[in-house]
Amino acid sequence: MPDESRPLILTLKLDQPSFERLDALRREHFPVERNFLPAHLTLFHHLPGGDPGAIAATLRGEMANTPPPNLRAIGWRFLGKGVAQGFDAPALVAFRARLAARWSDHLTPQDRQPPKPHVTIQNKADPAAARALFQRLQAMFEPFDATGEGVLLWRYLGGPWEPLGEFPFAVP
Secondary structure: OOHHHOOEEEEEEEOHHHHHHHHHHHHHHOOHHHOOOOOOEEEEEEEOOOOHHHHHHHHHHHHOOOOOOEEEEEEEEEOOOOEEEEEEOHHHHHHHHHHHHHOHHHOOHHHHOOOOOEEEEEOOOOHHHHHHHHHHHHHOOOOOEEEEEEEEEEEEOOOOEEEEEEEEOOOO
C-alpha cells in the first residue's frame, strides 16, 4: 500500500512522569500480541496521508502560539473490552477544535466527534477481565495532573505506527 493511502495520526506528547506512569500500566494490561505502541492520547485518528508536509506546516503554525495544555486525570473509563484513563483538559480540547476547524473537510466521522481525552491502557480484552481491571483501578484512583509537551505525528502502518514528526507547544 503506498504511503499516500496510509492515514496520519496525531497524538499528544505527555510530560515524562505521566507518560511513564500510563505506559507502565499499558505494558502490564494491554494484550501483548496487540501492543505495538507506547501509551498515547490520540487527538486525530485518521488524517489524510497524501501530504504530511501540509499537516506539519499547520501544526508548526498552531504550536507557535499555543502554550502547553494542562490535563487533570479524572478517573478510569470502562470501554467494554478495555480501560482508559480519562482526562479533563479544556485547553487541549480548544486546541484540538482549532485544528478540527482547519481540517474539517478531511475529517472522518470518528474525528468529527467531540473529543473525550483519554489514554487506553487495555483494549480488545475479555469483557469480564476488563470490568475487573476497571473496578480495581477505579477503587484506588487518585487524581493527578499532567501537561502536554507537544504533539506527535505518525503514519499508520496497519499495526505499528511510523513517527513522522514532533511539534512542541510554545514556551510560556
